[in-house]
Amino acid sequence: MSEVNASMGRIVATPTAGSCGILPGVLVSAQERYGFTDETATMALFAAGAIGYVIANNSFVSGAEGGCQAEIGSAIAMAAGAMVELRGGTPAQAAHAVGLALKNTLGLICDPVGGLVEIPCIVRNGFGAVTALAAADMALAGVRSVIPSDEVIQVMLEVGSAMPEAHRETAKGGLAQTPTGKKILQQIKGRAD
Amino acid sequence: MRFRTMADMVTVCAQEGIGIGELMLQDQCAESGKPRETEFAKMAAYYTVMKEAVRRGTTEDTTSRSGFSGGDARRVLARLETGDTCLGADSAGGWRMRSA
Numbered sequence: 143m144s145e146v147n148a149s150m151g152r153i154v155a156t157p158t159a160g161s162c163g164i165l166p167g168v169l170v171s172a173q174e175r176y177g178f179t180d181e182t183a184t185m186a187l188f189a190a191g192a193i194g195y196v197i198a199n200n201s202f203v204s205g206a207e208g209g210c211q212a213e214i215g216s217a218i219a220m221a222a223g224a225m226v227e228l229r230g231g232t233p234a235q236a237a238h239a240v241g242l243a244l245k246n247t248l249g250l251i252c253d254p255v256g257g258l259v260e261i262p263c264i265v266r267n268g269f270g271a272v273t274a275l276a277a278a279d280m281a282l283a284g285v286r287s288v289i290p291s292d293e294v295i296q297v298m299l300e301v302g303s304a305m306p307e308a309h310r311e312t313a314k315g316g317l318a319q320t321p322t323g324k325k326i327l328q329q330i331k332g333r334a335d
Numbered sequence: 336m337r338f339r340t341m342a343d344m345v346t347v348c349a350q351e352g353i354g355i356g357e358l359m360l361q362d363q364c365a366e367s368g369k370p371r372e373t374e375f376a377k378m379a380a381y382y383t384v385m386k387e388a389v390r391r392g393t394t395e396d397t398t399s400r401s402g403f404s405g406g407d408a409r410r411v412l413a414r415l416e417t418g419d420t421c422l423g424a425d426s427a428g429g430w431r432m433r434s435a
Contacts, residue, residue, distance in 0.1 A: 145397035146388045148404050153388050154381045163392075166385035184379045188363070189356035191378075196341055223355065233348035233355050237341045260404040268411070272422070291341040330401050 143167055144267040148260045157194045157203040160259045161217035163267030165190055168221040168274050172228065182228065189227045190220035193240055200292070201299040205252030205311040208302025214266050215247030215298060219291075221274035222281070231282050241287025243277035244294045249301055251309035253316025255323040256330050262317055336362045 144163035147153045156165040169183050194203065194216060202208040203216045222243040223236040231239075255261040281287075287294065308315030317323050338344040338358070348358055363374050391397070393412050398405035418424040 143385070143388045143392050143408075145399070145405050145408055146392045148399040148401075149397045150400065151388060151391055151397070152384055154384050156385075162388075166389055169382070170386055170389040180379060180382055184375060184382050185354075185356035185360070187356075187378050187382055188359040189354065191363075192338070192344060192355050192359035193341075195336065195359070196339065196344060199339055227354050227356060233345045236355055237345050240341060255403070256401065258399075258401055258403075260399055260401060264404055264407065268407070295341070326401075326403055330403075 144259075144264040148258070148264060156190065156220065157198065157216050158205070158213050160205060160254075160263050161213040161267060161270070163264070164214070164217040164270040164274060165221045165224070167267065167271035168225055169228075171271075172225065178228070186224040186228045189236070190224035193220045193223045193236075196292075197295055197298075201295045202302060205254075207310065208298060209305045209310055210250040210252040210266065211244075211247045211298055212302055213252065214263075214270050215244050215250060217267075218243045218247060218270045218274045218277065221271065222277035225274060225278035226281050229278065229282055231278075235281045235284075237291045238285070238287045239277045239281035241289060241291035241294045242280055242285065243274060244291065244298060245287065245289065246273060246277070248294070248297060251305065251316050252311040253309060253318045254311065254313055255318050256327040257311075257313040257318070258330075261323075261326070336366065338362075 143153060143166045147159055147162050153159060153162045156162050169186055173183055197203055197216045197219065202212045205213045219240040222239040226236040226239045254263060306315065337347045344355060344358065348355060360371065360374060364371050367374065392408045396405065414420055415426060420426050
């Protein structure tokens with residue numbers, strides 16, 4: 143899904159284009175596995191939307207504002223909560239899944255090589271899908287997020303607000319400024335000239 | 336919207352005896368003023384786009400314009416199909432997009 147995004151294909155931002163691979167990766171593979179209908183998957187999208195709505199209203203969902211934790215982290219939380227509901231968990235369990243998932247991405251910086259939504263965004267989407275499934279399973283197993291999800295969302299806001307500009311989608315730091323990251327940027331620039 | 340926080344969401348769901356998805360659908364309709372069928376159809380269309388993108392990503396050439404990405408989903412899928420992944424053989428169970 144994220145590769146389709148990078149190759150200019152049609153995608154749905156969930157919550158952003160940079161994090162568009164997680165929710166579909168989780169839901170489409172789960173549909174293949176469990177054989178539920180498109181209607182069931184659509185209801186799961188509404189559930190994910192509700193979670194994204196809460197996060198967006200209380201924190202942020204873009205890398206430029208809050209780092210990758212806000213994009214990939216939010217997407218994982220949305221997918222984890224939706225998956226819990228899909229698998230018969232309660233709304234309270236879904237909320238725990240959101241807390242568990244978000245805690246695991248706190249502090250994640252946004253550092254796209256060459257400013258493109260490719261490296262490391264694509265693999266972070268892949269990892270994100272796996273993390274969402276693990277968080278859903280933990281919550282369904284009865285594991286609780288001791289720090290309530292609403293409080294974790296506030297921590298994401300706190301950490302994102304304190305994050306240096308270099309680590310908020312500007313490509314001025316992180317992986318984007320590694321020797322290899324800079325080399326890739328030069329190659330892209332050279333081709334454009 | 337009848338909720339602004341996760342705690343509100345859980346409370347309203349419990350009061351109404353509904354799930355999170357149903358809550359969102361109801362509140363979305365209340366906010367947009369559009370019928371349930373319209374809002375549902377819109378979301379269902381998004382899911383169709385998602386499924387198509389997953390199919391493309393796992394079956395077609397996804398080399399990006401920069402040339403620095405593409406093809407990884409197919410690589411991972413090929414390994415899943417060997418049934419010998421570190422995540423467990425069953426992790427391949429959900430992936431039949433290639434033949435679909």
